[in-house]
Amino acid sequence: MERESLEENRSNATGKRKTAIARVRVQAGSGQIRINDRALEEYFPRTIWSNQVKAPLEITNMLSRIDVFARVTGGGLTGQAEAIRHGISRALLEINPELRESLKKEGFLTRDPRIKERKKYGQKGARKRFQFSKR
Known part of the structure; x- marks a missing residue:
C-alpha cells in the first residue's frame, strides 16, 4: 500500500468484547497509539494486553505507519484490549x-x-444450584 493513499484515508470503527465497547479511529501517522487520551503502555501496564492491541498492526506491517486513537468503556482490561483489537482490525479493513x-x-x-x-x-448462580437434601 502506498503512503499517499494511506494519508487521504481515515477510518472509524467499533469493536466489542464481553461488555467492553471500543470506538477506534485509525489514520496515517508515526505509530502512536492512544487509549482514552493515555499512552498504550500507561493504560495497559501488562505487555500481554498491549500486544493484543498491536497484533493487527504487526500482522499487516502498519505498526509504524498508522496512528490509533481509541475510546473504550465497560468491562475489564482484557475485554477492553480485545475490543480495541477488534476495532483496529475493522478500521484497517475499511482503509484496505x-x-x-x-x-x-x-x-x-x-x-x-x-x-x-x-x-x-x-x-446460587448461573448454573450452580443451592444444596439439595433428600431428607
Missing part, C-alpha cells in the same frame, strides 16, 4: 480491503460472542 485474508486468518474480524451468563432466581 486486501487485508481481509490475513486478519480473518488470525480471527481478528470475528466478534467473540461469549458473554457472562445471567444468574437465575432459585439458584
Whole structure:
C-alpha cells in the first residue's frame, strides 16, 4: 500500500468484547497509539494486553505507519484490549480491503460472542444450584 493513499484515508470503527465497547479511529501517522487520551503502555501496564492491541498492526506491517486513537468503556482490561483489537482490525479493513485474508486468518474480524451468563432466581448462580437434601 502506498503512503499517499494511506494519508487521504481515515477510518472509524467499533469493536466489542464481553461488555467492553471500543470506538477506534485509525489514520496515517508515526505509530502512536492512544487509549482514552493515555499512552498504550500507561493504560495497559501488562505487555500481554498491549500486544493484543498491536497484533493487527504487526500482522499487516502498519505498526509504524498508522496512528490509533481509541475510546473504550465497560468491562475489564482484557475485554477492553480485545475490543480495541477488534476495532483496529475493522478500521484497517475499511482503509484496505486486501487485508481481509490475513486478519480473518488470525480471527481478528470475528466478534467473540461469549458473554457472562445471567444468574437465575432459585439458584446460587448461573448454573450452580443451592444444596439439595433428600431428607
